[in-house]
Amino acid sequence: MxxxxxxxxxxxxxxxxxxxxxxxxxxxxxxxxxxKECGMATSTVYHHYPNIENLFHSLLDDVFTDFDSLLGQCxxxxxxxxxxxxxxxxxxxxxxxxxxxxxxxxxxLGRHTFTELGHADTKHDLILGKEVEAIYRQFxxxxxxxxxxxxxxxxxxxxxxxxxxxxxxxxxxxPELANEALRLTExxxxxxxxxxxxxxxxxxxVQH
Numbered sequence: 001m002x003x004x005x006x007x008x009x010x011x012x013x014x015x016x017x018x019x020x021x022x023x024x025x026x027x028x029x030x031x032x033x034x035x036k037e038c039g040m041a042t043s044t045v046y047h048h049y050p051n052i053e054n055l056f057h058s059l060l061d062d063v064f065t066d067f068d069s070l071l072g073q074c075x076x077x078x079x080x081x082x083x084x085x086x087x088x089x090x091x092x093x094x095x096x097x098x099x100x101x102x103x104x105x106x107x108x109l110g111r112h113t114f115t116e117l118g119h120a121d122t123k124h125d126l127i128l129g130k131e132v133e134a135i136y137r138q139f140x141x142x143x144x145x146x147x148x149x150x151x152x153x154x155x156x157x158x159x160x161x162x163x164x165x166x167x168x169x170x171x172x173x174x175p176e177l178a179n180e181a182l183r184l185t186e187x188x189x190x191x192x193x194x195x196x197x198x199x200x201x202x203x204x205x206v207q208h
Contacts, residue, residue, distance in 0.1 A: 009040070014062070015038070016034050017029065020037055021103055031055070034052075057116060066101075074089045077139075091178070095163070095173050109167040110167060122157070130150060130152075136152070140198065141200055151191075152189075155189055159181040
């Protein structure tokens with residue numbers, strides 16, 4: 001009989017958590033539940049992860065990788081005519097991802113007591129904020145921002161607050177609250193980006 005590799009075991013554990021999160025909140029999942037779901041001994045799960053928060057953190061790292069990939073895929077350059085189009089494309093992609101990924105919904109938008117997960121999410125938002133700013137600058141001559149914080153990271157966090165409210169109330173991000181997040185982030189970014197923002201030399205964009 002072929003020996004199961006560590007990679008295969010980890011994938012089985014991760015899939016088990018995803019299945020459990022379809023049915024439960026994160027705070028209702030134990031290491032024993034994960035072991036039972038994937039048909040492993042609890043000691044085997046503990047061998048790879050010292051506790052449930054560490055396991056969730058590993059899953060959240062996968063979500064962060066997906067977030068990074070989304071930024072590279074969600075921008076349709078041919079449809080960017082105004083800087084607000086970028087905001088809409090990014091937030092629409094994240095809404096779709098949240099609504100189709102229970103791990104992201106419950107570890108980022110849901111209520112739980114795992115403080116390290118919240119810290120990791122905030123830290124990654126700062127990284128994403130810089131990536132988002134780079135996207136804006138590819139298309140438009142955005143003014144240099146002298147604020148000690150990245151306003152694009154704050155915009156992402158503001159949207160997540162609205163998404164969190166929607167998830168806790170409805171179990172998903174509704175179209176109505178997704179639209180409210182767009183309105184709020186756009187209003188916030190307008191404090192720093194002029195409505196009429198010159199196109200960058202890197203792209204032949206027709207400015208409306």
